[in-house]
Amino acid sequence: MLNYALRRLLVAVPTLFVIITLAFFLIRIAPGGPFDLIPDLDPAAAENLRKAYDLDKPLLEQYGNYLWRLANGDLGPSLAYRDRNVAELIAEGFPVSAQLGLTAMVLGLFGGMLCGIVAALRKNSAVDFTVMAIAMAGVGIPTFVTAPLLTLFFGLYLGWLPLSGWNNGQFAHIILPVVALALPTLAGITRITRGSMLESLGADYVRTARAKGLPEWKVISRHVLRPACMPVVSYLGPAIAGAMTGSVVIETIFGLPGIGRAFVEGALNRDYSLILGIVIVYATLIILLNLLADIIYGYLDPRVRPR
């Protein structure tokens, strides 16, 4: 298993390299530059700025320089916040995003599995239909619609929860963003769990377990749940990626100081080094979490365990 994990991590290096390369050239294709938004900047000063950040050099040379600095652990200076470097900005925003994302994933995963299990065990009942209808809506309605609606209802209309802001991660402030971010994941996992529960409830070995005289809760907990989890685990990879793009939207809507919002602002400001830095963080996270999902999968199903 350790061997397998190390091998997967080695493969991740070229993957990251391709992602960085693509991202580097893609943002350069976008029109405009990092200093276009500075008001009343005279052309000579702009030229000086470009020189200061090496932006006047040929693109390939810049690319080579960037890789060289990256290999030395330097993400470079931010082009928009000129007194800060990218590493500092990420270090500032990351805890916020991590808290938001992690809470939302935990809520989505466990909430979704719970709903799915209940729906499957009460198949074709009112509970099942209600849960599945809500899940259907959760899958279908995008985050940028649910987030404002939630704010409108719980923030403005009921006045229970704050509308936006982070306030150092105070509980009341994170409820709405976490719920909005978790909803699509929760809905997706509910649907998958219900389907896989029903499938594994019909398996021959579940009949064997019943024939052994085990009470129903033991049959479910030992012989049904584990195979039912497996499709959920394979869904985790895409779900994590979804939550990350979702957090970009959520942080912007709720005005949270995370890297998602920094990413959006970086894109608008053409802050090339900041965008690349955050892309690297996202890509690394997605690769690591997918690896984790595969390891869990191997733990759940001995047949696919790498030898």
Add this chain to the structure above:
Amino acid sequence: MSTPLLACEDLHVRFETHAGEVHAVKGVDFEVHPGDCIGIVGESGSGKTQTAMALMGLLADNAAASGSVRFREEEILNAPAGQLNRIRGRRVSMIFQDPMASLTPFMRIGAQLCEVLHQHSDMNRDEAKARALEVLEIVQIPEPRRRFGMYPHELSGGQRQRVMIAQALLCEPDLLIADEPTTALDLTIQAQILDFLRSLKKRTTIVIITHDLGVVAGLCDTVLVMQEGRVVERGATETIFNASEHPYTRALLAALPRPKRVQPPEGPSIGTTAPGKSLLRVDDLRVHFPTRVQDRLRSRTVPLKAVDGVSFSVAEGETVGIVGESGCGKSTLARAILQLIGSTGGRIVWQGEDLSGLSRKAMNERRRDLGVVFQDPLSSLNPRMTIGNIIAEPLRRFHPELDREDRDAAVLNALRDVGLDREHRDRYPHEFSGGQCQRVSIARAMILKPRLLICDEPVSSLDASTRKQTIGLLKDLQKKHGVSIIFISHDLSVVRIVCDRVLVMYLGHFVEIADRDILFDSPAHPYTQALISAIPVSDLKAQRQQERIILTGEPPSPTAPPSGCVFRTRCPVATDICSEREPEFRTLENGARVACHHA
């Protein structure tokens, strides 16, 4: 008369389905007394399995049971799970058909066994483990301690079924219900398991559910025959076999192979004409698959020798049977001949031309003369094509000059040839039964009038009566078109009806090649002898008198075949020379060719 252990009265099982109610079991009565061994026999759909499931409250959600089932006077039909769980697994245990599917794949064998003991006794961990190991010994699993920590997929089919049996025996139940316990197993492994079940009769009362009267013959005292949800005949096994009254029972009996030497099979075999010139010659063919194995820390690639040096030929109009157990390489051989997979060595000479050297395009031209019928009829037909289009597809490829009308006429002809109607043309495969789908496969394979038809287990997935019809159809088509057939099967009784010549395969090698009657009357190779003695036959006396050769163990892995003779690890007559030298084919006086040092 003692009180019955289990009494089943007027049992009905109904299923709610989208197509309406299905009445699967229609009033079944029977009693099981302590010490009985009862067989419930019927074809698929006869309701035999649903009867057993209803007894133990294991029916599917959409099923409803009515009537009465009493276990030691206690009514248990539709009883709450709590009440049933005092009986299930402890007083009555069950063995199911497919041990791979019926064991939980992600739980270790030991945990699955101990779970039963923890549920029904107050043993602690160590006591439960000791008891589980004891029972694994009883069911004769090699190295029980090692198996205890393994997962089901790491065991062979026969070992998994032994684990199922061990699981059932843990609490020394009063009654053992076995649902098709040997159906998913190979012939020699089936013989081992049946032999073991026979030894269990002294320990416990047994109810066996099977489609195979041959299984019942050697095992049960009483037989119930079920047809369409009803018991149509019941009685002592002797009476059923020797003086059955019901036509359905007699039909089932007739579908069983005759015991050897009692009576030759009905009618001539398919190809009665003297063999013509050679059509196909296979020379020292090898098909190896590279597989990765873990060797301490590093993994390395070793060849899996699926087919390892086989030679034979097929003459015009001849039917050659290839028999062997699962994993012996017979299907791989078929695919290699058709060039559907590449070979590692050797030659395949088709009408004087080596096929393995041909380009893909040139090979595709040769396919006109090579028909093929696969085992699973439904999955080998494209579900989104109509029957007519499926059958016409080869014509579009090889006879593009035909216009629509000619093609339609040819398809209708082909449909008529296989006994299907004109109306079937526009329907889809899923609307047909297994037997009908196999007819479509045969029509598709035969529409170009090929010179060689390769049938890979064409009747294995069919019920006994459909099987007989399909074999009859193949015979008729051969008579009409004079095609040669390679007939691959694990079922010797089918091969005996169909083939002129039989090739016996074991672990990638041929061990015996002989004309049909010679092979069945005087098998020379010890493996052939064991296979033939394991065939369940319909004559009870013969079945009980027949000396059974029960092979020990299971076939070795084709990644590490034994040195010398590949069969020596299971051979009852093996000596030192067998491990030292690979036996070469010798021709015996009666014309049979056999690869054995001792034959």
